[in-house]
Amino acid sequence: SRLHEHAELYLLLSMITPVPWLERNPTYKEQQQELTTKDLSTYGFLGYPVLMASDILIYKAEYVPVGIDQVPHLELTREIARRFNHLYSEVFVIPEALLTEFPKVPGTDGRKMSKSYGNAVYLSDSSEQVTAKIRPMVTDPARVRRRDPGNPDVCPVFDLHKIFTPKVERDTIIDPGCRTAGIGCLDCKGVLLQHMLPVLRPIYDRRQELATRPEIVQEVLEDGYTRAKKVAGETLSEVKAAMEI
Numbered sequence: 401s402r403l404h405e406h407a408e409l410y411l412l413l414s415m416i417t418p419v420p421w422l423e424r425n426p427t428y429k430e431q432q433q434e435l436t437t438k439d440l441s442t443y444g445f446l447g448y449p450v451l452m453a454s455d456i457l458i459y460k461a462e463y464v465p466v467g468i469d470q471v472p473h474l475e476l477t478r479e480i481a482r483r484f485n486h487l488y489s490e491v492f493v494i495p496e497a498l499l500t501e502f503p504k505v506p507g508t509d510g511r512k513m514s515k516s517y518g519n520a521v522y523l524s525d526s527s528e529q530v531t532a533k534i535r536p537m538v539t540d541p542a543r544v545r546r547r548d549p550g551n552p553d554v555c556p557v558f559d560l561h562k563i564f565t566p567k568v569e570r571d572t573i574i575d576p577g578c579r580t581a582g583i584g585c586l587d588c589k590g591v592l593l594q595h596m597l598p599v600l601r602p603i604y605d606r607r608q609e610l611a612t613r614p615e616i617v618q619e620v621l622e623d624g625y626t627r628a629k630k631v632a633g634e635t636l637s638e639v640k641a642a643m644e645i
């Protein structure tokens with residue numbers, strides 16, 4: 401937000417972005433349905449994907465690492481870039497999505513993981529906090545009693561197993577154990593935590609260490625700011641020249 405170039409490009413791109421492109425954005429519709437306690441009928445919320453487009457296009461990114469739920473945003477970014485290039489001149493690179501091996505991470509309530517939904521496990525969470533979030537996590541809703549067989553294909557805990565638990569253990573213990581009621585959901589979550597915590601703990605420790613040395617964080621931010629400012633300024637100049645403003 402220190403780089404005003406993003407806000408400027410956002411304004412300019414919003415002049416060429418048709419409103420129906422924004423209204424059909426699935427996240428816009430989904431969050432309006434899910435976050436009923438917030439007033440989301442504002443221009444800021446509707447136009448937010450244009451700001452995201454500006455954040456990407458200003459650096460002429462060729463690839464953008466995103467979760468699968470962000471692909472529609474990236475598609476909108478591509479459409480805006482194409483439209484600008486067509487109307488003015490070829491300033492923008494058309495970026496492509498770079499999906500990870502695990503393009504979707506479920507939240508603890510089974511919906512997509514999102515800070516807005518209050519269902520996220522944070523990299524800043526301690527092992528105790530992660531455990532406290534995973535233990536009551538939503539599972540296959542049809543598995544009511546311990547003796548009921550479950551279906552890992554519809555269980556968000558199993559989606560996390562796909563990320564953290566080795567395939568062989570998943571295929572030979574978790575999947576069949578769930579389907580035959582051989583293991584209970586609490587045991588299953590215990591296995592998940594055994595694999596999840598060793599991955600998250602070093603990240604948490606590193607974060608804690610950095611929190612005690614804010615000068616290093618500040619240095620990294622300053623360095624990033626200087627490099628970003630140069631690129632963002634150059635792109636914005638090209639945009640203004642193309643638009644003759």
Ligand code: SF4
Nearest residue numbers: 550555557578585588
């Ligand atoms: S056993 Fe595991 S995969 Fe099966 S429903 Fe319970 S938590 Fe989900």
